[in-house]
Amino acid sequence: MDRQEIIKKTELFVKKTLSEDSTGHDWWHVHRVRNLAKRIAWHEDADIFIVELAALLHDIGDYKFFQGDEEAGTAKVREWLSSLEISSSLIDKITEITSRISFMHTLPDKGKVRGKKNSAIPILSKELMAVTDADRLDAMGAIGIARAFTYGGFFNRPIYDPAIKPSKSITKEEYKTTEAPSINHFYEKLLKLKDMMYTKLGRKMAKRKHRFLNLYLKQFFKEWKGKM
Numbered sequence: 001m002d003r004q005e006i007i008k009k010t011e012l013f014v015k016k017t018l019s020e021d022s023t024g025h026d027w028w029h030v031h032r033v034r035n036l037a038k039r040i041a042w043h044e045d046a047d048i049f050i051v052e053l054a055a056l057l058h059d060i061g062d063y064k065f066f067q068g069d070e071e072a073g074t075a076k077v078r079e080w081l082s083s084l085e086i087s088s089s090l091i092d093k094i095t096e097i098t099s100r101i102s103f104m105h106t107l108p109d110k111g112k113v114r115g116k117k118n119s120a121i122p123i124l125s126k127e128l129m130a131v132t133d134a135d136r137l138d139a140m141g142a143i144g145i146a147r148a149f150t151y152g153g154f155f156n157r158p159i160y161d162p163a164i165k166p167s168k169s170i171t172k173e174e175y176k177t178t179e180a181p182s183i184n185h186f187y188e189k190l191l192k193l194k195d196m197m198y199t200k201l202g203r204k205m206a207k208r209k210h211r212f213l214n215l216y217l218k219q220f221f222k223e224w225k226g227k228m
Helices: 003-017 027-044 048-057 070-083 088-100 126-137 141-154 172-177 182-188 190-196 200-224
Strands: none
Touching: 003 027, 003 048, 027 048, 027 126, 027 200, 048 070, 048 088, 048 126, 070 088, 088 126, 126 190, 126 200, 141 182, 141 200, 182 190, 182 200, 190 200
């Protein structure tokens, strides 16, 4: 099976798997991430084939679709890749990306102090950086705002509640189980993404999207207070 056929088969698999998603992690999210990731990969001289496959599969193993079970998601990605009869080394590279891409993995575990030197700095491949930046970029700007409220609405979360303050140092466990209003998500994740980009192009695009997030929040709170 050649690379074009592998990509086409994977595209059809992802479209079918995510066909009924209404959380903002649908096929069109994957489509945008793939295009952004390939664009960044060209600038970073990364392996385009690995980047495209990983971008297509990056949400297939998302813990949110497996009741928080990260291992089950990785197993599903690995099962699909194995069906394509590609090399085990390539499967390892792709699952390494899909299993590490989530923003959740940047958060401290419960009881751990952020910034404490308790482990070595992980080595990140160009391919992982390209796909991660692309996924984070799609969580910002106008698209990111639409996705934030789509996700919140799916889980019946309020838009905003002044009595529920955003967590200043949200942990991995809290992030996975939070039922906080959608506006809190801006402060707990979206506004942090600009400073978490790995690549030069990712940082450039994130700056524009970050400005739009702040502009939206400014207008949101004006209208919340009855001002126009």
